[in-house]
Every structure is written in C-alpha cells, then in structure tokens.
Amino acid sequence: MLQNVVAINDLFQPLTVGSLTVPNRFAMAPMTRQASPGGVPGADVAEYYRRRAAGGVGLIITEGVRLPDPAAGYPFSIPTIAGDEVVARWSRVVAAVHAEGGTIAAQLWHQGAERDDADGVTPVSPSGVDGLGRAKGRALETDELPGIAELFAQAARTAREVGFDAVELHGAHGYLLDEFFWERTNARTDGYGGDLAARTRFPAEVVAAVRAAVGPDYPVIFRFSQWKGLDYTASIADDPTQLQELLAPLVEAGVDIFHPSTRRHYVPAFPDHDSQLSLAGWTKKVAGLPVIAVGSVGLETQFRSEKQGQVIQPAPVERLVEQFGAGEFDIVAIGRALLADPAWVNRLRDGELDGFAGYDPATALASLA
Ligand SMILES: Cc1cc2nc3c(=O)[nH]c(=O)nc-3n(C[C@H](O)[C@H](O)[C@H](O)COP(=O)(O)O)c2cc1C
Numbered sequence: 001m002l003q004n005v006v007a008i009n010d011l012f013q014p015l016t017v018g019s020l021t022v023p024n025r026f027a028m029a030p031m032t033r034q035a036s037p038g039g040v041p042g043a044d045v046a047e048y049y050r051r052r053a054a055g056g057v058g059l060i061i062t063e064g065v066r067l068p069d070p071a072a073g074y075p076f077s078i079p080t081i082a083g084d085e086v087v088a089r090w091s092r093v094v095a096a097v098h099a100e101g102g103t104i105a106a107q108l109w110h111q112g113a114e115r116d117d118a119d120g121v122t123p124v125s126p127s128g129v130d131g132l133g134r135a136k137g138r139a140l141e142t143d144e145l146p147g148i149a150e151l152f153a154q155a156a157r158t159a160r161e162v163g164f165d166a167v168e169l170h171g172a173h174g175y176l177l178d179e180f181f182w183e184r185t186n187a188r189t190d191g192y193g194g195d196l197a198a199r200t201r202f203p204a205e206v207v208a209a210v211r212a213a214v215g216p217d218y219p220v221i222f223r224f225s226q227w228k229g230l231d232y233t234a235s236i237a238d239d240p241t242q243l244q245e246l247l248a249p250l251v252e253a254g255v256d257i258f259h260p261s262t263r264r265h266y267v268p269a270f271p272d273h274d275s276q277l278s279l280a281g282w283t284k285k286v287a288g289l290p291v292i293a294v295g296s297v298g299l300e301t302q303f304r305s306e307k308q309g310q311v312i313q314p315a316p317v318e319r320l321v322e323q324f325g326a327g328e329f330d331i332v333a334i335g336r337a338l339l340a341d342p343a344w345v346n347r348l349r350d351g352e353l354d355g356f357a358g359y360d361p362a363t364a365l366a367s368l369a
C-alpha cells in the first residue's frame with residue numbers, strides 16, 4: 001500500500017517533453033462535442049476547457065479539430081483551425097487554460113471514409129472503403145497525398161502560432177491516417193499499401209511534414225489504436241514485433257509522444273507475450289518514447305460498452321497506479337470521468353474519490369515529509 005501511495009504522488013509530478021511542461025500526469029482525452037457553430041469555438045468552449053484545467057487536468061487534448069478542407073470532417077459544428085475569427089477564438093481558449101496553470105494540445109483530425117456524406121461532399125480515403133469494408137467515397141490519388149500532409153502541417157503551424165502547447169495527430173479509431181495502417185481499408189498498390197511498412201508510409205510522411213512545420217522542440221503527439229469505431233476487435237499490430245514495425249517510422253519522422261487509445265487501460269495487449277502489459281506499456285517498450293495511457297480510467301463502465309444504457313459508475317484506480325509504478329505510461333488521459341466531474345483530478349489528489357481504496361491523504365503526506 002505504501003508503494004501505491006508514493007506512486008499516486010508521483011502522478012502529480014511534472015513532465016517535460018521538448019518545449020512542453022505538463023504540471024502533472026493527467027490529460028483530458030480528446031472528446032468531440034459539435035458545439036462550435038460553423039467551426040468557430042465560442043466562449044462556452046473556452047469555459048468548458050477552463051473548468052477542466054481548474055479541476056486539475058495538466059494537459060487538455062482538445063476535441064478533434066477538423067482540418068480546413070470540407071472533405072476532412074462533418075458536421076461543421078466540429079471546430080476547425082483556419083481563418084481569423086477561428087484563430088482569435090482558439091487564442092481565448094488557450095489563454096483560459098493557461099490562466100488556470102494548464103497546458104493544451106490541439107487534436108488534428110481528418111475523418112477519411114468515416115466522414116458523413118449527408119451534405120453531398122465525397123469522403124476521401126486510401127481505397128474508398130469504410131471500416132466495414134463497404135465502398136464509400138473515393139480513393140485518394142497518389143498525387144493528392146502531399147496536399148493532405150500539407151493540410152496537417154498548416155494546421156499544426158497555426159496551432160503553434162495560436163499558442164497551443166502541442167499538437168496531437170488523430171491516427172486512431174478508423175479515421176484517415178488509421179485507414180492507411182489498417183489492411184481492411186488500405187488496398188493501395190502505389191507504395192502506400194501492402195505490407196506494414198508501406199501502410200505506415202503516409203502517416204509517417206504526415207508526421208514529417210508536421211515536424212518540419214513546427215520545428216524541433218514543439219511536441220507532436222500521435223494517437224493510434226487497434227480498435228476502430230466500426231470494429232472493436234480490429235488489429236493493426238498482431239504482436240510486439242509488428243507494433244515496433246508500425247511505430248519505428250513514426251518515431252523516425254518526429255513523433256515525441258504516443259497516445260495508444262484503448263477502451264480499457266487494464267487489458268493486456270498481447271497476452272501470449274505478457275499476461276499483464278497494456279498497449280501503453282508495450283508502446284513505451286518498443287518505441288522508447290513517453291506514452292499516454294487511456295481507457296475507462298476511474299470508471300466501472302468500459303468505454304463503448306456493449307451493454308447500452310449502463311449507468312457510469314466510479315471505480316478505484318489502483319490498477320492504474322500499479323501500471324504507473326511499473327513504468328507503463330507517463331501521462332494518463334481521462335475522458336468520460338471528466339465529463340461527469342470537471343474536478344476529478346483534484347478530487348483524486350485530495351483523496352475524495354469514492355471507491356478509491358488504499359489512499360489515505362494523511363499517510364501520503366507523511367510519506368513525502
Ligand atoms: C463523447 C466522446 C467523444 C469522443 N471524441 C473523440 C475525438 O474527437 N477524438 C478521439 O481521438 N477520441 C475521441 N473519443 C474517445 C476518447 O478520447 C477516449 O479515448 C475514450 O472516451 C476512452 O476514455 P474514457 O474511458 O476515459 O472515456 C471520444 C469519446 C467520447 C466519450
């Protein structure tokens with residue numbers, strides 16, 4: 001128990017990566033809200049993030065931000081990042097978070113084939129196929145790829161100018177970059193499809209373009225996942241060797257922090273190889289970079305439970321603390337618990353979370369003295 005207490009306090013120590021110093025190890029997971037009419041984040045958006053920073057979150061990762069191209073995302077109430085008004089409004093969001101002592105990263109998002117085509121805009125993707133393998137939209141031409149990489153780069157440059165402390169590239173959940181990784185959605189024959197190295201090529205080119213745009217010290221976070229919005233059992237890396245093959249080119253291209261998205265942080269990623277180690281732990285091991293863990297932290301209810309309508313229940317975080325103690329991750333992202341309670345992190349720090357057994361603030365203080 002003493003070990004756990006010490007580890008909890010360690011979660012409240014800062015972490016520096018390049019030009020970013022996160023005051024503690026808690027991030028807010030990116031969560032789409034569709035609350036920015038016309039793509040412009042208003043005062044309510046600034047207040048929404050400010051409250052989470054005031055509640056103790058060290059690093060806000062914004063909801064997915066649409067790249068400034070109509071095909072990149074829909075509906076348009078998802079915020080974007082181009083144009084004077086949008087940029088001015090994001091500056092206020094950033095200032096509000098900074099005023100509370102927090103830091104903030106913009107998550108850059110291209111939805112690929114998962115873009116809703118209700119408005120008649122044709123979705124674009126590696127092979128014109130969605131996450132269920134159905135024809136949707138059209139395949140990108142090879143000579144269009146540099147333009148998409150430049151969209152990411154330009155958005156990252158703008159994010160930096162606005163004052164965001166980092167950018168996160170959304171390469172998870174079956175959206176554009178992930179559609180390149182995944183065999184089901186990538187049947188290209190132009191060198192951007194085929195084996196894992198070829199499927200990683202375009203996302204790595206995007207990372208390189210972003211890195212060139214933001215300079216050497218500005219943190220670039222890359223989010224990826226095995227699971228997809230349309231298939232929880234999907235896999236892009238079947239074993240640790242494949243995970244290494246997937247991540248190495250991204251490291252080479254300039255990623256600073258990986259954010260492997262899992263629905264449950266406590267599930268072993270490759271049980272045949274290790275009965276405990278999470279995807280975050282494996283990512284840290286094979287990539288050698290700081291890692292953000294995520295997935296049902298502090299909640300009894302797993303993310304996107306098959307049992308619809310379940311009430312979200314708080315749960316203890318001992319397993320998370322054990323994983324941190326074992327060096328499996330550097331930062332943990334919290335999603336739904338922060339929607340339910342903007343001050344979740346401060347309540348954890350103060351020992352006020354229900355069901356958090358084994359945490360005694362008095363002992364914790366004594367152990368630090
Ligand atoms: C309402 C909602 C919106 C989400 N939107 C995004 C998003 O824009 N980008 C993204 O990468 N993940 C998104 N996610 C996934 C979360 O970032 C996170 O990985 C997931 O909620 C699991 O964490 P949790 O169990 O702590 O909620 C969303 C999740 C929720 C609940």
